[in-house]
Amino acid sequence: MQTLTVDLGERSYPIYIGAELLARPDLFKKHLAGRQVAIVTNSTVAPLYLERLMASLEGCEVATVVLPDGESHKNWETLQLIFDGLLSARHDRRTTVVALGGGVVGDMAGFAAACYQRGVDFIQVPTTLLSQVDSSVGGKTGINHPLGKNMVGAFYQPQAVIIDTAVLKTLPARELSAGLAEVIKYGLICDAGFLDWLEQNMPAMLALDLTVLAQAIERSCAAKARVVGADERESGLRAILNLGHTFGHAIETHMGYGVWLHGEAVAAGTAMALEMSARLGWISTVERDRGLRLLLQAGLPVIPPAEMTPEDFLEHMAVDKKVLDGRLRLVLLKRVGEAVVTDEFPREALDATLSADYRALVAKLAE
Numbered sequence: 001m002q003t004l005t006v007d008l009g010e011r012s013y014p015i016y017i018g019a020e021l022l023a024r025p026d027l028f029k030k031h032l033a034g035r036q037v038a039i040v041t042n043s044t045v046a047p048l049y050l051e052r053l054m055a056s057l058e059g060c061e062v063a064t065v066v067l068p069d070g071e072s073h074k075n076w077e078t079l080q081l082i083f084d085g086l087l088s089a090r091h092d093r094r095t096t097v098v099a100l101g102g103g104v105v106g107d108m109a110g111f112a113a114a115c116y117q118r119g120v121d122f123i124q125v126p127t128t129l130l131s132q133v134d135s136s137v138g139g140k141t142g143i144n145h146p147l148g149k150n151m152v153g154a155f156y157q158p159q160a161v162i163i164d165t166a167v168l169k170t171l172p173a174r175e176l177s178a179g180l181a182e183v184i185k186y187g188l189i190c191d192a193g194f195l196d197w198l199e200q201n202m203p204a205m206l207a208l209d210l211t212v213l214a215q216a217i218e219r220s221c222a223a224k225a226r227v228v229g230a231d232e233r234e235s236g237l238r239a240i241l242n243l244g245h246t247f248g249h250a251i252e253t254h255m256g257y258g259v260w261l262h263g264e265a266v267a268a269g270t271a272m273a274l275e276m277s278a279r280l281g282w283i284s285t286v287e288r289d290r291g292l293r294l295l296l297q298a299g300l301p302v303i304p305p306a307e308m309t310p311e312d313f314l315e316h317m318a319v320d321k322k323v324l325d326g327r328l329r330l331v332l333l334k335r336v337g338e339a340v341v342t343d344e345f346p347r348e349a350l351d352a353t354l355s356a357d358y359r360a361l362v363a364k365l366a367e
């Protein structure tokens, strides 16, 4: 087992990474506030892993809340189910909420923990690659609004993140690829050497080699912990974790939550950010193509949805959380391995990524 730390003073916490950690009662019990535990999971993950987690919580007074599965349920109505479960089981302020599932469960359970009786402890037990490398770490919690992704939420850190890599064995291939979009993000924004490693190890990751995946998870979590440790509430540096997200969130909102997976939308958004960075002359077209190839190698889309116009993008991007005083700010690449937040926005690059020429370029790279 590897242990990393998210260093946030009195809010610091460990990230444990290893196979079969769901069967480690010691890890869970070390981080419980009291005897009461509320497991929040969903209808897909519960039949797979709930029993295993319950066994590790033997001796605790456990309530279980099983949410409907899917990004389309990341809303007020589903959040209310968590409060219903906590209240009807009479959980008090010393309960610990345990989020067992992907990023949707983690974001909602964390937000519920931040709100229930004005804040109770919570533990993240992420079960998708995306949630293991990204959403379980850093304390961004929340729900979607019909007009924008993650628009209602709170910064609220967990007590611990317990990553059992063995659960990835049941993850569908499409979800594995979605997680790889966020993994590739770390290479592009702050760890150029990681990109070489990813190019070499992509086949092993796609074949679900758990040893190699554990290495990717560890390097990704280390990058995220570094950034969050330096800027917990996104007053500056942390925004680099949003590479591809301004476009990605526009895709998710426009297409309807869940139609494009978050990781797929981020992949297409990252491709758009690569194109813009190249048009500004910050990265070369060779570097842009290398990024696009890696996304393609991971089985991810790099072309935005055909039905979306530049105006559709602009409309959704106007409500991005990085907009300040009405001015759009984007995360682009100053060079490979270094991201910046900029208000430079080459509008023609937006049109270019929606053009037939761009689709032809991608088709050539995919050969």
Ligand SMILES: NC(=O)c1ccc[n+]([C@@H]2O[C@H](COP(=O)([O-])OP(=O)(O)OC[C@H]3O[C@@H](n4cnc5c(N)ncnc54)[C@H](O)[C@@H]3O)[C@@H](O)[C@H]2O)c1
Pocket (backbone or CB within 6 Å): 042, 044, 045, 048, 069, 070, 071, 074, 101, 102, 103, 104, 105, 107, 127, 128, 129, 130, 131, 134, 135, 136, 137, 138, 139, 140, 141, 150, 167, 168, 169, 170, 171, 172, 175, 178, 179, 262, 263
């Ligand atoms: N808080 C953050 O910092 C942060 C970071 C990145 C993404 N997010 C959010 O995370 C969400 C996406 O998370 P996600 O990609 O994990 O999606 P998800 O939570 O919808 O999970 C994807 C699918 O995999 C299923 N699943 C989960 N674990 C499984 C397993 N081990 N075996 C089989 N099936 C399993 C789920 O039930 C679901 O159907 C988005 O809402 C996004 O906004 C948040």
Ligand SMILES: O=C(O)C(=O)C[C@@H](O)[C@H](O)[C@H](O)COP(=O)(O)O
Pocket (backbone or CB within 6 Å): 134, 138, 140, 149, 150, 182, 234, 238, 239, 241, 242, 245, 321
């Ligand atoms: O942790 C962060 O900070 C991120 O930006 C990570 C992103 O991968 C994640 O999708 C996040 O939820 C996006 O944040 P938002 O503030 O733009 O909603």
Ligand SMILES: [Zn+2]
Pocket (backbone or CB within 6 Å): 134, 182, 245, 262, 266
């Ligand atoms: Zn993301």
